[in-house]
Amino acid sequence: MSDFNTVELVNDPRGFATLWLSRQEKNNAFNAEMIRELIIALDQVQADATLRFLLIRGRGKHFSAGADLAWMQQSAELDYHTNLDDARELAELMYNLAKLKIPTLAVVQGAAYGGALGLISCCDMAIGADDAQFCLSEVRIGLAPAVISPFVVQAIGERAARRYALTAERFDGQQAQAIGLLAQSYPFDELNQQVEQWTANLLLNSPAAMRASKDLLREVGNGALTPALRRYCENAISRIRVSTEGQEGLRAFLQKRAPSWQSQEPRS
Structure with missing residues (x-):
């Protein structure tokens, strides 16, 4: 199994894996290295016939704060074709996650901004904390949620996607459940217990x-x-x-x- 700098892939002896976003010092914000490592980790999961399902989680206080500021600054200085290469890499991550052959469950706490909503939307199921904060924040900084938009629309519907992509307003875990982004939201101190219950339920299935x-x-x-x-x-x-x-x-x-x-x- 590969050594990673920004993510961790942990296999549970019961037959599933957890893919951790692990840049706590940057609130698990995406950069080019993390995107590439996530792609590699998903390739490893796809190739492992012993795995029943995959959890996607964030280390520390936040699931993911979205794109890393330093990485965005670098992107602003690149030409169109180099930015297109970056977009294709992000798209590969999102499409590979959406097409993964085993069930996927995202577990969300703290902030989930920008591209993080793409990861959540690509998963088959998602649960989170009541006080988690979600935001399609791209328009606030002059961008658009382009690569992730098909998956967000599939998750929450066209009308809600228009609202949150155009307003960039924040919403909590309970609202995320109401619009279909989360299957369930729970008090934060119950989240890990609920993860165990979801895990136990999935382990009952063929x-x-x-x-x-x-x-x-x-x-x-x-x-x-x-x-x-x-x-x-x-x-x-x-x-x-x-x-x-x-x-x-x-x-x-x-x-x-x-x-x-x-x-x-x-x-x-």
Whole structure:
């Protein structure tokens, strides 16, 4: 596993990983190095068939304060084509996270500004603290939330995305839940306990079925009914029923016992 300077990838013996943003001295703000290291870390996660799901978290007080000021200053001095290269690197991070084959859960505390909302929106699920602060802050400094915008719109809808991208107003965890960015918000001192509960719940599920469900829902998209989608769904359930874990899950249900993936001992 690679040595990182700005992130940490920690595997849990129960079969999942946590990807930590780890620039506490900079409130986990993005720079070019962090973006590249996040891409590499996600490649490692994608290649690890033993992982059931991924948590994304921030070390310290804040999830992420957005873009690093020194990095933005450097970007302002670069020409169009170099800035385009930077944008493509950020886009690679966001698209790779959105397409990750295992479930992803973001856990948010403190500030989550700018590009941090992109990371959260790319995850399948997100939870956070009631007092967390969210902001699409780009227009305040003469920019636009361009690369992250498709994912933010998918997460909170076009109308809410227009409001928060154009006003740059801050909103808390409870409002983030109300608009769909967070699945749940909790008092800050309960957040780690709730992470354990979410983790325990995900560990009950068939790893192969969760991956298949991600593939299925990606194909279903907005649910527009077409003959091709009907055939895809018919094939999807047929494949999972005859798979190893599908057969094991059906047998376990009928025999009133726990399936094998719930009784596995943690890996050392």
